[in-house]
Amino acid sequence: METAALKAKAAQIRMDLLRMIHGAKTGHTGGSLSNADILTALYYRVMNIDPQNPKWEKRDRFIASKGHSVESLWCILADLGFFPKEELTTFSQFGTRLIGHPNNKVAGIEMNTGALGHGLAISVGMALASKRDASGYRVFCLMGDGEQAEGSVWEAAMAGAHYKLDNLVGIIDRNRLQISGSTEDVMGLDPLEDKWASFGWNVVSIDGNDMESLVEALDAVPSIANKPTLIMANTVKGKGVSFAENVPHWHHHVPSDEQLEMALSELTALMESHIQEGQVR
Protein backbone atom coordinates (compact mmCIF):
# COMPACT_ATOMS: atom_id res chain seq x y z
CA MET A 1 0.00 0.00 0.00
CA GLU A 2 1.30 3.49 -0.84
CA THR A 3 1.74 6.12 1.86
CA ALA A 4 -1.36 8.19 1.06
CA ALA A 5 -3.50 5.07 1.23
CA LEU A 6 -1.74 4.05 4.45
CA LYS A 7 -2.59 7.44 5.96
CA ALA A 8 -6.22 7.07 5.00
CA LYS A 9 -6.20 3.53 6.41
CA ALA A 10 -4.73 4.75 9.71
CA ALA A 11 -7.53 7.30 9.99
CA GLN A 12 -10.09 4.59 9.34
CA ILE A 13 -8.50 2.34 11.99
CA ARG A 14 -8.66 5.21 14.48
CA MET A 15 -12.36 5.63 13.76
CA ASP A 16 -12.95 1.89 14.10
CA LEU A 17 -11.19 1.71 17.44
CA LEU A 18 -12.98 4.77 18.82
CA ARG A 19 -16.35 3.27 17.87
CA MET A 20 -15.31 -0.02 19.42
CA ILE A 21 -14.14 1.56 22.68
CA HIS A 22 -17.21 3.78 22.82
CA GLY A 23 -19.46 0.77 22.34
CA ALA A 24 -17.66 -1.35 24.91
CA LYS A 25 -17.32 1.58 27.32
CA THR A 26 -13.76 0.54 28.09
CA GLY A 27 -10.36 0.57 26.41
CA HIS A 28 -6.87 2.03 26.23
CA THR A 29 -7.73 4.89 23.91
CA GLY A 30 -4.64 7.09 24.04
CA GLY A 31 -2.05 4.41 23.35
CA SER A 32 -4.08 2.82 20.58
CA LEU A 33 -4.38 6.18 18.86
CA SER A 34 -0.64 6.80 19.18
CA ASN A 35 0.37 3.42 17.74
CA ALA A 36 -2.24 3.30 14.93
CA ASP A 37 0.22 4.63 12.33
CA ILE A 38 2.94 2.16 13.34
CA LEU A 39 0.57 -0.80 13.13
CA THR A 40 -0.93 0.36 9.86
CA ALA A 41 2.54 0.62 8.28
CA LEU A 42 3.46 -2.84 9.56
CA TYR A 43 0.26 -4.67 8.64
CA TYR A 44 -0.61 -3.01 5.32
CA ARG A 45 2.86 -2.66 3.88
CA VAL A 46 5.91 -3.94 5.73
CA MET A 47 5.18 -7.39 7.14
CA ASN A 48 4.92 -10.52 5.03
CA ILE A 49 1.67 -12.00 6.27
CA ASP A 50 -1.28 -13.86 4.83
CA PRO A 51 -4.63 -13.39 6.58
CA GLN A 52 -5.89 -16.52 4.79
CA ASN A 53 -3.00 -18.53 6.22
CA PRO A 54 -2.26 -17.03 9.63
CA LYS A 55 0.16 -19.85 10.61
CA TRP A 56 2.21 -19.60 7.39
CA GLU A 57 5.69 -20.66 8.54
CA LYS A 58 7.60 -17.90 6.78
CA ARG A 59 5.36 -15.06 7.98
CA ASP A 60 6.89 -12.12 9.77
CA ARG A 61 5.95 -12.12 13.46
CA PHE A 62 4.43 -9.23 15.39
CA ILE A 63 4.52 -9.18 19.17
CA ALA A 64 2.52 -6.52 20.98
CA SER A 65 4.62 -6.21 24.10
CA LYS A 66 2.54 -3.20 25.11
CA GLY A 67 -0.44 -5.51 25.02
CA HIS A 68 -2.85 -3.01 26.52
CA SER A 69 -2.98 -1.01 23.28
CA VAL A 70 -4.72 -3.89 21.59
CA GLU A 71 -7.70 -1.97 20.24
CA SER A 72 -5.91 -0.78 17.11
CA LEU A 73 -4.65 -4.32 16.56
CA TRP A 74 -8.12 -5.88 16.83
CA CYS A 75 -9.46 -3.36 14.32
CA ILE A 76 -6.62 -4.05 11.88
CA LEU A 77 -6.90 -7.84 12.14
CA ALA A 78 -10.65 -7.60 11.53
CA ASP A 79 -10.13 -5.21 8.62
CA LEU A 80 -7.64 -7.62 7.06
CA GLY A 81 -10.04 -10.54 7.46
CA PHE A 82 -8.33 -12.53 10.21
CA PHE A 83 -11.79 -12.63 11.82
CA PRO A 84 -15.20 -11.12 10.97
CA LYS A 85 -15.49 -7.40 11.53
CA GLU A 86 -18.83 -7.87 13.31
CA GLU A 87 -16.97 -9.55 16.15
CA LEU A 88 -15.47 -6.17 17.12
CA THR A 89 -18.76 -5.40 18.91
CA THR A 90 -17.92 -8.15 21.42
CA PHE A 91 -14.76 -6.32 22.55
CA SER A 92 -14.37 -6.66 26.34
CA GLN A 93 -17.84 -8.20 26.69
CA PHE A 94 -18.58 -11.29 28.77
CA GLY A 95 -16.93 -14.41 27.36
CA THR A 96 -15.36 -12.62 24.37
CA ARG A 97 -12.15 -13.64 22.61
CA LEU A 98 -11.46 -9.96 21.98
CA ILE A 99 -10.25 -9.14 25.47
CA GLY A 100 -8.30 -6.06 26.51
CA HIS A 101 -4.99 -7.70 25.61
CA PRO A 102 -3.78 -9.86 22.71
CA ASN A 103 -5.25 -13.35 22.85
CA ASN A 104 -3.67 -16.12 20.78
CA LYS A 105 -7.00 -17.91 20.50
CA VAL A 106 -7.63 -15.34 17.75
CA ALA A 107 -6.04 -15.90 14.33
CA GLY A 108 -3.24 -13.40 13.74
CA ILE A 109 -2.18 -13.14 17.39
CA GLU A 110 1.08 -14.95 18.06
CA MET A 111 1.35 -14.76 21.84
CA ASN A 112 -0.65 -13.65 24.84
CA THR A 113 0.82 -10.47 26.20
CA GLY A 114 -0.28 -7.89 28.71
CA ALA A 115 2.27 -8.23 31.46
CA LEU A 116 4.79 -5.58 30.45
CA GLY A 117 8.42 -6.42 29.73
CA HIS A 118 7.72 -9.86 28.26
CA GLY A 119 7.46 -9.26 24.52
CA LEU A 120 11.06 -8.56 23.61
CA ALA A 121 12.40 -11.77 25.17
CA ILE A 122 9.76 -13.76 23.29
CA SER A 123 10.75 -11.91 20.12
CA VAL A 124 14.42 -12.75 20.72
CA GLY A 125 13.45 -16.43 20.91
CA MET A 126 11.49 -16.20 17.66
CA ALA A 127 14.24 -14.30 15.87
CA LEU A 128 16.83 -16.79 17.11
CA ALA A 129 14.74 -19.71 15.82
CA SER A 130 14.44 -17.93 12.46
CA LYS A 131 18.21 -17.53 12.32
CA ARG A 132 19.08 -21.06 13.38
CA ASP A 133 16.63 -22.55 10.89
CA ALA A 134 17.45 -19.98 8.19
CA SER A 135 13.70 -19.38 7.87
CA GLY A 136 14.15 -15.77 6.87
CA TYR A 137 11.24 -14.30 8.78
CA ARG A 138 11.56 -11.11 10.78
CA VAL A 139 10.15 -10.27 14.20
CA PHE A 140 8.65 -6.90 15.06
CA CYS A 141 8.08 -6.11 18.72
CA LEU A 142 6.12 -3.03 19.77
CA MET A 143 6.92 -1.74 23.24
CA GLY A 144 5.62 1.15 25.25
CA ASP A 145 7.89 3.80 26.65
CA GLY A 146 6.56 3.39 30.18
CA GLU A 147 7.39 -0.30 29.72
CA GLN A 148 11.09 0.58 29.44
CA ALA A 149 11.23 0.72 33.24
CA GLU A 150 10.86 -3.08 33.32
CA GLY A 151 14.27 -4.69 33.84
CA SER A 152 13.33 -7.68 31.70
CA VAL A 153 13.30 -5.39 28.62
CA TRP A 154 17.03 -4.88 29.09
CA GLU A 155 17.77 -8.55 29.65
CA ALA A 156 16.22 -9.17 26.25
CA ALA A 157 17.99 -6.17 24.72
CA MET A 158 21.32 -7.68 25.74
CA ALA A 159 20.42 -11.06 24.26
CA GLY A 160 19.21 -9.56 20.97
CA ALA A 161 22.55 -7.85 20.45
CA HIS A 162 24.58 -10.81 21.76
CA TYR A 163 23.01 -13.12 19.20
CA LYS A 164 23.35 -10.51 16.42
CA LEU A 165 19.67 -10.71 15.54
CA ASP A 166 19.40 -8.35 12.59
CA ASN A 167 15.99 -9.90 11.85
CA LEU A 168 14.67 -8.43 15.11
CA VAL A 169 13.08 -4.99 15.25
CA GLY A 170 12.04 -3.34 18.48
CA ILE A 171 9.71 -0.38 18.11
CA ILE A 172 9.07 1.95 21.01
CA ASP A 173 5.84 3.93 20.92
CA ARG A 174 7.55 6.95 22.48
CA ASN A 175 4.53 9.07 23.36
CA ARG A 176 6.16 10.28 26.59
CA LEU A 177 3.07 9.70 28.69
CA GLN A 178 2.14 6.87 30.99
CA ILE A 179 -0.83 6.51 33.28
CA SER A 180 0.57 8.67 36.10
CA GLY A 181 1.90 11.42 33.83
CA SER A 182 5.10 12.19 31.94
CA THR A 183 7.46 9.24 31.55
CA GLU A 184 10.30 11.52 32.57
CA ASP A 185 8.56 12.40 35.85
CA VAL A 186 7.48 8.86 36.67
CA MET A 187 10.86 7.24 35.97
CA GLY A 188 13.23 9.12 33.73
CA LEU A 189 14.15 7.29 30.51
CA ASP A 190 16.15 9.84 28.57
CA PRO A 191 18.53 9.60 26.86
CA LEU A 192 16.64 6.51 25.73
CA GLU A 193 18.23 6.31 22.26
CA ASP A 194 21.68 6.30 23.86
CA LYS A 195 20.67 3.51 26.22
CA TRP A 196 19.60 1.28 23.32
CA ALA A 197 22.66 2.19 21.26
CA SER A 198 24.91 1.31 24.19
CA PHE A 199 23.17 -2.06 24.40
CA GLY A 200 24.36 -2.73 20.84
CA TRP A 201 21.25 -1.88 18.85
CA ASN A 202 21.00 0.05 15.60
CA VAL A 203 18.82 2.95 16.74
CA VAL A 204 16.64 4.88 14.28
CA SER A 205 14.69 7.79 15.69
CA ILE A 206 11.67 8.98 13.70
CA ASP A 207 8.34 10.76 13.91
CA GLY A 208 6.20 7.72 14.65
CA ASN A 209 3.01 9.37 13.45
CA ASP A 210 4.51 10.32 10.10
CA MET A 211 3.76 7.63 7.55
CA GLU A 212 6.61 8.54 5.20
CA SER A 213 9.14 8.21 8.04
CA LEU A 214 7.65 4.95 9.25
CA VAL A 215 7.67 3.42 5.80
CA GLU A 216 11.25 4.52 5.17
CA ALA A 217 12.51 3.12 8.49
CA LEU A 218 10.53 -0.12 8.42
CA ASP A 219 11.05 -0.90 4.73
CA ALA A 220 14.81 -0.85 5.34
CA VAL A 221 14.77 -3.72 7.86
CA PRO A 222 17.13 -5.52 8.33
CA SER A 223 19.06 -2.31 8.02
CA ILE A 224 22.46 -3.23 9.47
CA ALA A 225 23.97 -6.72 9.36
CA ASN A 226 24.40 -8.48 12.70
CA LYS A 227 22.60 -5.82 14.73
CA PRO A 228 19.01 -5.69 15.90
CA THR A 229 17.21 -2.46 15.08
CA LEU A 230 15.39 -0.23 17.54
CA ILE A 231 12.98 2.24 16.02
CA MET A 232 12.28 5.07 18.40
CA ALA A 233 8.86 6.09 17.13
CA ASN A 234 8.25 9.49 18.65
CA THR A 235 4.49 9.70 18.80
CA VAL A 236 1.71 11.74 20.29
CA LYS A 237 -0.56 9.94 22.70
CA GLY A 238 -4.14 10.34 21.55
CA LYS A 239 -2.93 11.22 18.02
CA GLY A 240 -5.59 12.09 15.45
CA VAL A 241 -8.17 13.39 17.92
CA SER A 242 -7.33 17.01 18.66
CA PHE A 243 -8.75 17.10 22.18
CA ALA A 244 -7.18 13.77 23.21
CA GLU A 245 -3.65 14.55 22.08
CA ASN A 246 -1.12 14.61 24.93
CA VAL A 247 -3.82 14.38 27.60
CA PRO A 248 -2.75 11.71 30.14
CA HIS A 249 -6.23 10.67 31.24
CA TRP A 250 -7.04 9.61 27.67
CA HIS A 251 -4.78 6.61 28.48
CA HIS A 252 -7.99 4.72 29.16
CA HIS A 253 -10.65 7.40 28.78
CA VAL A 254 -13.80 6.32 27.00
CA PRO A 255 -15.12 9.02 24.65
CA SER A 256 -18.59 10.38 25.40
CA ASP A 257 -21.22 10.44 22.61
CA GLU A 258 -20.31 14.05 21.79
CA GLN A 259 -16.58 13.36 21.89
CA LEU A 260 -17.04 10.39 19.58
CA GLU A 261 -18.97 12.50 17.06
CA MET A 262 -16.34 15.24 17.12
CA ALA A 263 -13.51 12.73 16.78
CA LEU A 264 -15.19 10.90 13.90
CA SER A 265 -15.81 14.15 12.09
CA GLU A 266 -12.14 15.17 12.45
CA LEU A 267 -10.93 11.78 11.31
CA THR A 268 -13.37 11.55 8.40
CA ALA A 269 -12.06 14.86 7.07
CA LEU A 270 -8.50 13.59 7.53
CA MET A 271 -9.24 10.31 5.78
CA GLU A 272 -10.90 12.03 2.84
CA SER A 273 -7.98 14.40 2.41
CA HIS A 274 -5.58 11.44 2.29
CA ILE A 275 -7.77 9.62 -0.21
CA GLN A 276 -7.70 12.75 -2.38
CA GLU A 277 -3.93 12.99 -1.91
CA GLY A 278 -3.65 9.46 -3.24
CA GLN A 279 -5.81 10.24 -6.26
CA VAL A 280 -3.91 13.42 -7.10
CA ARG A 281 -0.68 11.38 -7.15
Next chain:
Amino acid sequence: MANKIPNRQVICDTLLDLAKGDRDIMVLASDSRGSAAMAPFADTYPEQFVEVGIAEQNIVGISAGLAHSGKKPFVTSPACFLSMRSIEQIKVDVAYSATNVKLIGISGGVSYGALGMSHHSVQDLAVMRAIPGLAVVLPADRHETKKMTEALVKHEGGAYIRIGRNPVEDVYDSDDYEFIIGKAVTMREGSDISIIAAGETVRVALDAEAELKEAGVSCRVINMHTIKPLDKEAIVKAARETGRIITVEEHSIHGGLGAAVAEVVVQEHPVPVKIVGIPDEPAIAGKTSEVFNHYGISADNIKKIALEMLGR
Protein backbone atom coordinates in the same frame (compact mmCIF):
# COMPACT_ATOMS: atom_id res chain seq x y z
CA MET B 1 25.64 -45.11 48.13
CA ALA B 2 25.98 -47.27 45.08
CA ASN B 3 24.74 -44.81 42.49
CA LYS B 4 27.15 -42.01 41.54
CA ILE B 5 25.17 -40.52 38.66
CA PRO B 6 23.17 -37.38 39.46
CA ASN B 7 19.81 -36.91 37.78
CA ARG B 8 21.01 -33.78 35.98
CA GLN B 9 23.62 -35.87 34.17
CA VAL B 10 20.94 -38.36 33.19
CA ILE B 11 18.86 -35.57 31.66
CA CYS B 12 21.86 -34.37 29.66
CA ASP B 13 22.74 -37.90 28.48
CA THR B 14 19.14 -38.61 27.50
CA LEU B 15 18.78 -35.33 25.61
CA LEU B 16 22.13 -35.89 23.89
CA ASP B 17 20.83 -39.22 22.71
CA LEU B 18 17.44 -37.90 21.57
CA ALA B 19 18.82 -34.72 19.96
CA LYS B 20 20.60 -36.89 17.39
CA GLY B 21 17.29 -37.57 15.72
CA ASP B 22 15.45 -34.40 16.70
CA ARG B 23 17.02 -31.09 15.71
CA ASP B 24 14.21 -29.19 17.44
CA ILE B 25 15.36 -30.21 20.92
CA MET B 26 17.12 -27.22 22.45
CA VAL B 27 18.76 -26.63 25.81
CA LEU B 28 19.02 -23.21 27.43
CA ALA B 29 21.15 -22.25 30.38
CA SER B 30 21.45 -19.19 32.59
CA ASP B 31 25.18 -19.43 33.27
CA SER B 32 24.18 -22.82 34.62
CA ARG B 33 25.51 -25.28 32.05
CA GLY B 34 28.02 -26.58 34.60
CA SER B 35 25.63 -27.02 37.49
CA ALA B 36 23.03 -28.43 35.09
CA ALA B 37 25.66 -30.88 33.74
CA MET B 38 24.76 -29.58 30.27
CA ALA B 39 28.26 -28.70 29.04
CA PRO B 40 28.42 -31.91 26.95
CA PHE B 41 25.18 -30.92 25.22
CA ALA B 42 26.45 -27.38 24.59
CA ASP B 43 29.67 -28.79 23.12
CA THR B 44 27.99 -31.44 20.99
CA TYR B 45 25.06 -29.40 19.68
CA PRO B 46 26.06 -25.72 19.78
CA GLU B 47 23.26 -24.86 17.33
CA GLN B 48 20.75 -26.42 19.71
CA PHE B 49 22.11 -24.70 22.79
CA VAL B 50 21.42 -21.13 23.96
CA GLU B 51 23.23 -19.35 26.78
CA VAL B 52 21.31 -16.38 28.18
CA GLY B 53 23.54 -15.38 31.08
CA ILE B 54 22.18 -14.81 34.57
CA ALA B 55 18.72 -13.73 33.47
CA GLU B 56 15.96 -16.09 34.50
CA GLN B 57 13.08 -14.00 33.18
CA ASN B 58 14.83 -13.81 29.84
CA ILE B 59 15.50 -17.54 29.64
CA VAL B 60 11.80 -18.31 29.96
CA GLY B 61 10.68 -15.59 27.55
CA ILE B 62 13.24 -16.62 24.93
CA SER B 63 12.23 -20.26 25.35
CA ALA B 64 8.59 -19.36 24.81
CA GLY B 65 9.57 -17.62 21.57
CA LEU B 66 11.60 -20.64 20.47
CA ALA B 67 8.76 -23.01 21.31
CA HIS B 68 6.31 -20.85 19.38
CA SER B 69 8.62 -21.35 16.41
CA GLY B 70 8.45 -25.14 16.70
CA LYS B 71 11.44 -25.77 18.95
CA LYS B 72 11.38 -28.00 22.04
CA PRO B 73 13.29 -25.91 24.57
CA PHE B 74 14.56 -27.39 27.83
CA VAL B 75 15.37 -24.60 30.27
CA THR B 76 17.96 -25.60 32.83
CA SER B 77 18.30 -23.18 35.71
CA PRO B 78 18.45 -23.44 39.51
CA ALA B 79 14.98 -24.26 40.81
CA CYS B 80 15.11 -21.49 43.41
CA PHE B 81 15.47 -18.78 40.76
CA LEU B 82 13.54 -20.40 37.93
CA SER B 83 10.47 -20.95 40.08
CA MET B 84 10.42 -17.48 41.63
CA ARG B 85 12.22 -14.90 39.47
CA SER B 86 10.57 -16.07 36.28
CA ILE B 87 7.18 -17.00 37.62
CA GLU B 88 5.30 -14.37 35.60
CA GLN B 89 6.97 -15.50 32.37
CA ILE B 90 6.02 -19.06 33.28
CA LYS B 91 2.42 -18.06 33.96
CA VAL B 92 1.96 -15.86 30.89
CA ASP B 93 4.51 -16.85 28.23
CA VAL B 94 4.44 -20.60 28.90
CA ALA B 95 1.13 -21.55 30.50
CA TYR B 96 -1.23 -18.86 29.16
CA SER B 97 0.26 -18.74 25.67
CA ALA B 98 0.44 -22.57 25.72
CA THR B 99 4.04 -22.90 24.58
CA ASN B 100 5.91 -26.19 24.71
CA VAL B 101 8.60 -25.20 27.21
CA LYS B 102 10.16 -27.66 29.65
CA LEU B 103 11.44 -25.94 32.77
CA ILE B 104 14.07 -28.03 34.54
CA GLY B 105 14.64 -26.69 38.04
CA ILE B 106 18.07 -28.00 39.00
CA SER B 107 19.59 -28.16 42.49
CA GLY B 108 16.05 -28.09 43.84
CA GLY B 109 14.60 -28.40 47.31
CA VAL B 110 17.35 -28.12 49.92
CA SER B 111 20.14 -29.31 47.59
CA TYR B 112 21.96 -26.04 48.27
CA GLY B 113 21.49 -26.78 51.97
CA ALA B 114 24.23 -24.61 53.41
CA LEU B 115 23.58 -21.64 51.12
CA GLY B 116 20.47 -20.43 52.89
CA MET B 117 16.87 -19.70 52.01
CA SER B 118 17.75 -17.65 48.91
CA HIS B 119 18.97 -20.88 47.34
CA HIS B 120 16.34 -23.27 48.67
CA SER B 121 13.31 -24.02 46.54
CA VAL B 122 10.69 -25.38 48.88
CA GLN B 123 7.77 -23.27 47.69
CA ASP B 124 8.13 -24.12 44.00
CA LEU B 125 5.56 -26.92 43.89
CA ALA B 126 2.95 -24.73 45.57
CA VAL B 127 3.48 -21.98 43.01
CA MET B 128 3.74 -24.20 39.94
CA ARG B 129 0.77 -26.40 40.67
CA ALA B 130 -1.49 -23.35 40.94
CA ILE B 131 -0.79 -22.43 37.31
CA PRO B 132 -3.33 -23.85 34.84
CA GLY B 133 -1.99 -26.19 32.22
CA LEU B 134 1.49 -26.69 33.63
CA ALA B 135 2.64 -30.24 34.40
CA VAL B 136 4.76 -30.62 37.54
CA VAL B 137 7.08 -33.63 37.78
CA LEU B 138 9.71 -34.84 40.28
CA PRO B 139 11.64 -37.95 39.30
CA ALA B 140 12.68 -40.25 42.15
CA ASP B 141 15.95 -41.64 40.79
CA ARG B 142 18.15 -41.88 37.71
CA HIS B 143 15.98 -44.53 36.06
CA GLU B 144 12.88 -42.43 36.45
CA THR B 145 14.75 -39.34 35.30
CA LYS B 146 15.62 -41.08 32.04
CA LYS B 147 12.07 -42.23 31.45
CA MET B 148 10.70 -38.82 32.40
CA THR B 149 13.05 -37.03 29.99
CA GLU B 150 11.99 -39.33 27.16
CA ALA B 151 8.34 -38.69 28.05
CA LEU B 152 8.88 -34.92 28.20
CA VAL B 153 10.27 -34.81 24.66
CA LYS B 154 7.03 -36.39 23.45
CA HIS B 155 4.81 -34.35 25.79
CA GLU B 156 3.18 -31.30 24.22
CA GLY B 157 2.87 -28.34 26.60
CA GLY B 158 4.58 -26.59 29.47
CA ALA B 159 6.09 -28.52 32.36
CA TYR B 160 8.10 -27.78 35.48
CA ILE B 161 10.53 -30.47 36.61
CA ARG B 162 12.44 -30.37 39.84
CA ILE B 163 15.57 -32.40 40.44
CA GLY B 164 18.20 -32.33 43.17
CA ARG B 165 21.89 -31.69 42.80
CA ASN B 166 23.51 -34.86 44.10
CA PRO B 167 23.20 -38.50 43.10
CA VAL B 168 20.30 -40.26 44.80
CA GLU B 169 19.99 -43.90 45.67
CA ASP B 170 18.06 -45.99 43.19
CA VAL B 171 14.46 -46.77 43.97
CA TYR B 172 14.01 -48.81 40.79
CA ASP B 173 16.14 -51.79 39.75
CA SER B 174 16.09 -50.65 36.15
CA ASP B 175 14.12 -48.47 33.77
CA ASP B 176 11.99 -51.45 32.83
CA TYR B 177 8.65 -50.10 34.09
CA GLU B 178 5.86 -47.95 32.71
CA PHE B 179 6.27 -44.21 33.26
CA ILE B 180 3.32 -42.02 32.33
CA ILE B 181 3.13 -38.34 33.25
CA GLY B 182 0.16 -38.06 35.61
CA LYS B 183 0.12 -41.72 36.64
CA ALA B 184 1.53 -42.62 40.06
CA VAL B 185 3.65 -45.73 40.58
CA THR B 186 2.78 -48.05 43.44
CA MET B 187 6.21 -49.09 44.71
CA ARG B 188 4.94 -51.38 47.47
CA GLU B 189 1.48 -52.80 47.99
CA GLY B 190 0.03 -52.54 51.49
CA SER B 191 -3.26 -52.39 53.36
CA ASP B 192 -2.72 -50.73 56.77
CA ILE B 193 -1.41 -47.32 55.75
CA SER B 194 -0.11 -45.48 52.67
CA ILE B 195 2.95 -43.31 52.30
CA ILE B 196 2.84 -40.97 49.32
CA ALA B 197 6.14 -39.39 48.34
CA ALA B 198 7.78 -37.66 45.38
CA GLY B 199 11.32 -37.04 44.20
CA GLU B 200 14.08 -37.79 46.68
CA THR B 201 11.65 -38.60 49.50
CA VAL B 202 10.53 -41.78 47.71
CA ARG B 203 13.74 -43.41 48.95
CA VAL B 204 12.89 -42.30 52.50
CA ALA B 205 9.36 -43.69 52.17
CA LEU B 206 10.71 -47.04 51.00
CA ASP B 207 13.10 -47.20 53.96
CA ALA B 208 10.21 -46.43 56.31
CA GLU B 209 8.17 -49.19 54.68
CA ALA B 210 10.97 -51.68 55.35
CA GLU B 211 11.04 -50.72 59.02
CA LEU B 212 7.26 -50.86 59.29
CA LYS B 213 7.22 -54.28 57.67
CA GLU B 214 9.50 -55.56 60.41
CA ALA B 215 7.03 -54.11 62.93
CA GLY B 216 4.25 -56.07 61.23
CA VAL B 217 2.65 -53.15 59.39
CA SER B 218 1.49 -53.57 55.80
CA CYS B 219 2.46 -50.26 54.22
CA ARG B 220 1.70 -49.07 50.71
CA VAL B 221 4.24 -46.75 49.08
CA ILE B 222 3.12 -44.54 46.23
CA ASN B 223 5.58 -42.60 44.10
CA MET B 224 3.60 -39.53 43.09
CA HIS B 225 6.19 -38.38 40.55
CA THR B 226 3.64 -36.08 38.93
CA ILE B 227 2.20 -33.46 41.27
CA LYS B 228 0.12 -32.11 38.41
CA PRO B 229 -1.93 -33.50 36.78
CA LEU B 230 -2.42 -35.41 40.02
CA ASP B 231 -3.31 -39.10 40.00
CA LYS B 232 -6.48 -38.70 42.06
CA GLU B 233 -7.49 -42.28 41.46
CA ALA B 234 -4.39 -43.62 43.21
CA ILE B 235 -5.00 -41.29 46.16
CA VAL B 236 -8.67 -42.18 46.58
CA LYS B 237 -7.82 -45.86 46.26
CA ALA B 238 -5.16 -45.51 48.96
CA ALA B 239 -7.59 -43.67 51.25
CA ARG B 240 -10.30 -46.27 50.71
CA GLU B 241 -8.09 -49.34 50.99
CA THR B 242 -5.61 -48.28 53.71
CA GLY B 243 -7.60 -45.72 55.71
CA ARG B 244 -4.69 -43.42 56.56
CA ILE B 245 -2.06 -41.56 54.58
CA ILE B 246 1.32 -39.98 55.28
CA THR B 247 2.77 -37.64 52.67
CA VAL B 248 6.50 -36.95 52.54
CA GLU B 249 8.04 -34.13 50.54
CA GLU B 250 11.13 -31.98 50.17
CA HIS B 251 8.95 -28.88 50.19
CA SER B 252 7.10 -26.58 52.54
CA ILE B 253 4.22 -28.29 54.30
CA HIS B 254 2.07 -25.58 52.71
CA GLY B 255 0.80 -26.02 49.19
CA GLY B 256 2.91 -28.95 48.00
CA LEU B 257 2.38 -32.69 47.68
CA GLY B 258 0.72 -33.00 51.08
CA ALA B 259 -1.71 -30.21 50.32
CA ALA B 260 -2.48 -31.67 46.91
CA VAL B 261 -3.20 -35.09 48.44
CA ALA B 262 -5.26 -33.57 51.26
CA GLU B 263 -7.39 -31.60 48.78
CA VAL B 264 -8.37 -34.87 47.14
CA VAL B 265 -8.80 -36.86 50.35
CA VAL B 266 -11.04 -34.37 52.20
CA GLN B 267 -13.34 -34.03 49.19
CA GLU B 268 -13.41 -37.59 47.88
CA HIS B 269 -12.80 -39.97 50.77
CA PRO B 270 -11.91 -38.31 54.11
CA VAL B 271 -9.35 -40.25 56.18
CA PRO B 272 -6.54 -39.01 58.48
CA VAL B 273 -3.59 -37.47 56.62
CA LYS B 274 -0.23 -36.43 58.08
CA ILE B 275 1.96 -34.08 56.07
CA VAL B 276 5.72 -34.40 56.53
CA GLY B 277 7.91 -31.71 54.99
CA ILE B 278 9.76 -28.47 55.68
CA PRO B 279 7.95 -26.30 58.25
CA ASP B 280 6.99 -22.70 57.55
CA GLU B 281 10.40 -21.21 58.33
CA PRO B 282 13.71 -20.59 56.58
CA ALA B 283 15.13 -24.10 56.44
CA ILE B 284 18.12 -24.93 58.61
CA ALA B 285 21.56 -25.15 56.94
CA GLY B 286 23.09 -28.53 56.21
CA LYS B 287 23.42 -31.43 53.82
CA THR B 288 20.18 -32.79 52.40
CA SER B 289 20.29 -35.81 54.72
CA GLU B 290 20.93 -33.60 57.75
CA VAL B 291 18.12 -31.22 56.85
CA PHE B 292 15.79 -34.15 56.17
CA ASN B 293 16.62 -35.72 59.55
CA HIS B 294 16.19 -32.41 61.35
CA TYR B 295 12.64 -32.02 60.05
CA GLY B 296 11.65 -35.64 60.43
CA ILE B 297 11.84 -36.50 56.75
CA SER B 298 13.34 -39.81 57.84
CA ALA B 299 12.40 -43.46 57.98
CA ASP B 300 12.41 -43.42 61.80
CA ASN B 301 10.05 -40.47 62.10
CA ILE B 302 7.69 -41.75 59.42
CA LYS B 303 7.58 -45.10 61.16
CA LYS B 304 6.77 -43.33 64.44
CA ILE B 305 3.97 -41.31 62.84
CA ALA B 306 2.59 -44.42 61.15
CA LEU B 307 2.50 -46.38 64.42
CA GLU B 308 0.75 -43.45 66.16
CA MET B 309 -1.86 -43.27 63.40
CA LEU B 310 -2.39 -47.01 63.75
CA GLY B 311 -2.73 -46.70 67.54
CA ARG B 312 0.20 -48.98 68.22
